[in-house]
Amino acid sequence: MTEIRTPRLLLRSWHDADLVPMADINMDPQVMRWIDDGSVRGLDGTAEDIERWEEEWDEEGFGLFAVELLASGELIGFTGLSVPEFLPEVMPAVAISWRIGSPFWGQGYASEAAHATLEFALQDRGLDRVISINRAGDDASENVIRKLGMVTERATNHPVYGYPLHVHAIDLTEYRA
Numbered sequence: 001m002t003e004i005r006t007p008r009l010l011l012r013s014w015h016d017a018d019l020v021p022m023a024d025i026n027m028d029p030q031v032m033r034w035i036d037d038g039s040v041r042g043l044d045g046t047a048e049d050i051e052r053w054e055e056e057w058d059e060e061g062f063g064l065f066a067v068e069l070l071a072s073g074e075l076i077g078f079t080g081l082s083v084p085e086f087l088p089e090v091m092p093a094v095a096i097s098w099r100i101g102s103p104f105w106g107q108g109y110a111s112e113a114a115h116a117t118l119e120f121a122l123q124d125r126g127l128d129r130v131i132s133i134n135r136a137g138d139d140a141s142e143n144v145i146r147k148l149g150m151v152t153e154r155a156t157n158h159p160v161y162g163y164p165l166h167v168h169a170i171d172l173t174e175y176r177a
């Protein structure tokens, strides 16, 4: 799979050593607040997640990148692409998403990784459209979405949890990083 370097980050494949730091991120209630039912995930759940994310790379040719801080080599979370099968009404689609450990918020890392991911979607994968789905109230994600130039397309509800969702999209043929 492709590795991407940005000024401060390395977007790369998953390593065995990522399990513990990714589980630390998944065990932080602040991080998980707007995701699924808001519950945290421990080591076993995170190991299952990483396995699923790796399978998506094999099956789709895209997926979630492990995001490493170049300066320190630390894993700070993920950013990448996935097929949002949980929301049939938007399919077919490819969605961008992110999860960054709370000690690393507020430094522009999510936006830097997300810009690089859209560039990858367009240049490497030839995708012309990417969507983003977030829970209403997740203002930090909506801030990243705005900065990417995504446009809000619809409001709906999570098919399993029932809470309101916002769906945004970007036409990558118009995209300028």
Ligand SMILES: CC(C)(COP(=O)(O)OP(=O)(O)OC[C@H]1O[C@@H](n2cnc3c(N)ncnc32)[C@H](O)[C@@H]1OP(=O)(O)O)[C@@H](O)C(=O)NCCC(=O)NCCS
Residues within 6 Å of the ligand: 030, 031, 032, 034, 035, 097, 098, 099, 100, 101, 104, 105, 106, 107, 108, 109, 110, 111, 112, 133, 134, 135, 138, 140, 141, 143, 144, 147
């Ligand atoms: C959503 C999430 C990734 C956003 O992270 P974030 O750090 O707030 O987002 P950004 O990378 O855009 O950084 C934001 C701030 O960093 C600051 N910043 C500092 N240095 C910067 C730099 N070099 N470049 C850009 N911004 C910088 C800016 O003030 C920016 O805020 P602004 O856009 O209001 O000016 C993070 O809150 C998260 O992981 N949440 C939990 C997971 C989650 O909810 N995922 C979404 C599920 S759909």
